[in-house]
Amino acid sequence: MAEIKEELEPFFNPESVAIIGATTRTGAGAFNVMENMISFGYRGEIYPVNPRYDEVLGRKCYKDVKDVEGKVDLALIAVPRHIVPGVVKNCVEKKVSSVIIVSQGFAEVGGEGKKFQDEIVDTAKKAGMRILGPNTLGTHNFFDNFTSSFIPLKKREYEPIGVICQTGLVFAGFPRFKYGKAVDVGGSCDIDPVDVIKYYVEDPEIKQIFVHMEGLRPGRGRAFLEAVREAKGKGKDLLVMKVGETETGRRAIISHTGSLAVEDKVFEGALRQVKVPRVRDYTELQTISHALLKLPKMRGNRLAMLTHHGASGVMAVDAAEEFGLKFAELSEETKKAVQELSPPWLPIGNPIDIWPGLMGGPEKMHKTALKAVLEDKNVDGVLLSIHIADYSPWPIGTYGHIEALRELAPQYDKPVIVVPIGTEQEGTRRSLEEVKNVVVLDSIRDAVKAFSALTSHEF
């Protein structure tokens, strides 16, 4: 397995790069890879290759990759498709072992394109060369300041997340999803999502792996499941977004990547088997990823919910059934603690309606109820739904829940998700950002799905 780490490392962190098809156009709209690479902070050697120029961005430009004097760790090919097969052969002669093909118009469009691709794959295979693409923006690595993207990027903060996409859209990023490394596998004529999962498994900097998939090459299903099992065995979380859920979606995939679209039900079943959460859009991805990074895992699937409204309780009950969670049978101690602060006529169930009890003092109720469910051995995770508006003249902390969470949540090894129903979501999020074992999400369904992701591991 360590082999794959060495093989793929030049794609993420090369010592030297040849840019075949380098351009002298710069600035907005120029899509100049070399310019982006330099401004992103790449410190290795860059060799521009283009027979039309003697110099690109102040560096010597070569007619052919074979003319480069030094070693080429990675070659980036961005030339019209019919030239690519010849360029790949030149790379083999130059003993380049890692190639990114940015160019489009190969197997995904059929005909001539398919022929070009077959020729490239054949050349590479014989030479032991690894290819990323075609039709890819390549890689992007915040840890080591490398990007191969022709879309310019700035540095930002990052988390220990590795991303694998069958699309370049990840290079625009997603709000609140700050991955550290990303690869667009494009047409996957060689390197595919399975290879990159294995690479990330061996990468000590990566704790969470997100895979956007449209399909896999025939026969790679088993390898995919094995790679997932290995990742989980090493304590890495996985998240998968598999598109092409419908028959028309599958047909759209075939025209997009040319890769075989997996029968969706088969794939869904396989993901369940290896307990990997499937996300359905980018907003959901951000939510689940954040919960997995910040929260402890659940020991079982039993939730307790403290709510300011029966309405949110009902939504949570619906969502729990959908996502395979249960509402815990609360211990007698928990029921007693809540009952003591509630009107005598209130039946104490789960979800626990803490609203009537708040009327007698919200700080005490929040603290008492939260402590009770965190200590309750029948409870594996706690959902708190609060009712809070930014157009209330009261400060966010009025109800006492912020203080209660800060004091209690870090003391127990259970995930706590807070859903502020109302307009005061951002302030609540900021108030609880640094609190251990707590995340703030925007909707009840998101919260329950996040809990479900926290149970997706071996108990």
Next chain:
Amino acid sequence: MAEIKEELEPFFNPESVAIIGATTRTGAGAFNVMENMISFGYRGEIYPVNPRYDEVLGRKCYKDVKDVEGKVDLALIAVPRHIVPGVVKNCVEKKVSSVIIVSQGFAEVGGEGKKFQDEIVDTAKKAGMRILGPNTLGTHNFFDNFTSSFIPLKKREYEPIGVICQTGLVFAGFPRFKYGKAVDVGGSCDIDPVDVIKYYVEDPEIKQIFVHMEGLRPGRGRAFLEAVREAKGKGKDLLVMKVGETETGRRAIISHTGSLAVEDKVFEGALRQVKVPRVRDYTELQTISHALLKLPKMRGNRLAMLTHHGASGVMAVDAAEEFGLKFAELSEETKKAVQELSPPWLPIGNPIDIWPGLMGGPEKMHKTALKAVLEDKNVDGVLLSIHIADYSPWPIGTYGHIEALRELAPQYDKPVIVVPIGTEQEGTRRSLEEVKNVVVLDSIRDAVKAFSALTSHEF
């Protein structure tokens, strides 16, 4: 029908209010209705009623509602539940025709509570009194500065939206969903969602109605559908969130409101019949509501999509199948216009991959493709998925899509939804906020669901 407008008007905009159970406690955590009402700008008469005080907030306090000299347009009852039946009788004697019962612990908890409620309903029915509640925060009206809520609220901007909830959580508001009037029907012992739909239908200030439902009283299903049809006939849009989708969810409802939870499939079928979009969480509500307020309706269900990535195209194709939309057969003119700017090997389908063509000049491609689909008679709505990051050093308008949208979208009577995949969502939203016929949403699924809501009307 005009009758219902008169009957319910005192609940939203009373000339005078008696607050039975008024309190002298004020400030954060006091839940003082009278204090809130005054600070919200209510200009009518307020009569505090509480035998324990002579004065509340500087106004004369009455021992009994019957002692009030002036006319009481609306009485708000917030006293322990066992006192409520007697207070309601006093209201009848005082000839109060509109009563809000804030108190909790009635039919929803069964036993004694059920008996109290039956007694109240009986008294009210005989007197021709209308009751809102029990277990309600009442109403909230930004048009006329009235709130009956014991949770304090500040004024904010508002849109012509009327809300009906079987919960008080609407009083915390939802981000980006600025309704103008809201009612919490609570336990619905008398006034129910159907009554309030009819009220909003007669209200010239309301253009959109949102209903959060847990259930209806037996026999009200037909009246509900009739009210919905009438609302749509008068050009008002409806949105429904019906919780209790699952069997456990239904049981949770029964314990929350005591109202009968409708069999979910029956309800779903009925909504389809009257073409009312169903939303599943508050974030979805905001999205669909915004699209309905700002966009023209679709004449048919045929979408065109311009996309920077095949990946978003596949997601849209999946979502279209789920939400009952089709991808249009593009006209020959449209195909030709896009093909001319694309590489010759690119097949022009729908979704239309405009990315390869962008490489030759993004401004021209965006303008040409957008104009083509807006003019295409086979297309009823346009989805534009752009790839844009805030960590790009380029400004948002670099691709030329903002300019193209500003120039072209207002000229055609078709809805255009823009989904900026990437971190630059807020800037894109701001840039297009004022542009007619355009909204910016965060995810492809949301966009397709919004288009589906725009087809939910008679063609």
